[in-house]
Amino acid sequence: MLQKQLDYIRSLTDFVPDTALVLGSGLGGFTDEMQIECVINYSDIPDFPVSTAPTHKGCFVFGKIGEAKLAVMQGRVHLYEGYTAQQAVMPIRLLRLLGAKTLILTNAAGGINRDFQIGDLMVIDDHISSLVPSPLRGRNIDSLGVRFPDMSDVYSKRLRKIITECALKNGIEIKNGVYIQLQGPAFETKAEIKMCSVLGADAVGMSTAIEAQAAKHCGFEVCGISCITNLACGLLDQPITSEEVSETAAKTAVKFNALLKATIESIADEH
Numbered sequence: 001m002l003q004k005q006l007d008y009i010r011s012l013t014d015f016v017p018d019t020a021l022v023l024g025s026g027l028g029g030f031t032d033e034m035q036i037e038c039v040i041n042y043s044d045i046p047d048f049p050v051s052t053a054p055t056h057k058g059c060f061v062f063g064k065i066g067e068a069k070l071a072v073m074q075g076r077v078h079l080y081e082g083y084t085a086q087q088a089v090m091p092i093r094l095l096r097l098l099g100a101k102t103l104i105l106t107n108a109a110g111g112i113n114r115d116f117q118i119g120d121l122m123v124i125d126d127h128i129s130s131l132v133p134s135p136l137r138g139r140n141i142d143s144l145g146v147r148f149p150d151m152s153d154v155y156s157k158r159l160r161k162i163i164t165e166c167a168l169k170n171g172i173e174i175k176n177g178v179y180i181q182l183q184g185p186a187f188e189t190k191a192e193i194k195m196c197s198v199l200g201a202d203a204v205g206m207s208t209a210i211e212a213q214a215a216k217h218c219g220f221e222v223c224g225i226s227c228i229t230n231l232a233c234g235l236l237d238q239p240i241t242s243e244e245v246s247e248t249a250a251k252t253a254v255k256f257n258a259l260l261k262a263t264i265e266s267i268a269d270e271h
């Protein structure tokens, strides 16, 4: 299946990305910063999962930022849309087959850590994916990676250092923490957030951890940044809405995009 999708993309472009970037809810505006070479809609790729989330477009954008050759996923698919974990990570595997070596994952997330504020950016240090199905379940694709991949350093120390340095240089405050993925689509209950907190999570969302797991499996160097769009259930005495998530993501876009751009350029400089 991946080969058919790869062949389709290769029939349209011979662009070979160095870095792949997944843009989360409300963060799709980053592509305005790029010199775009080619856009491919997910719906045109054979047997490809198409995102149904309202704030997600659904395309690959290939192009450059400075010297960096980028493949951007404008929109991803989620487990709550009914896709399997294997389907949800198909784009990640395809990006690897297209030649990308570095992967930057972004998302909107609810803040669990009491030190977090709405609008904070959190560098993902580690994740908890144990409560959602593994994308590596089933027959292993040996050409991608090993049956039992090591997950002791999913989020590359080197890339986390680059993000931290870029944040410092640009006067952007960042937090660090553990991201936990749940299935959604319902936001969590107060009891569930208490559970996540006890488990050691600092932020909660409905994506990313399975993508990071599949990315590590197929040999990507991975990093991730969460935009804390709201405080998780029970931290404030008010309901959580997808509107709040989108509004905060839009408000943080300027600093988020500045951090991403600096990070991508810095990664390209080190290559």
Ligand code: HPA
Residues within 6 Å of the ligand: 108, 109, 110, 111, 187, 188, 204, 205, 206, 229, 230, 231, 232, 233, 240, 245
């Ligand atoms: N929970 C789960 N996913 C989310 C949240 C949340 O509070 N905010 C943004 N995505």
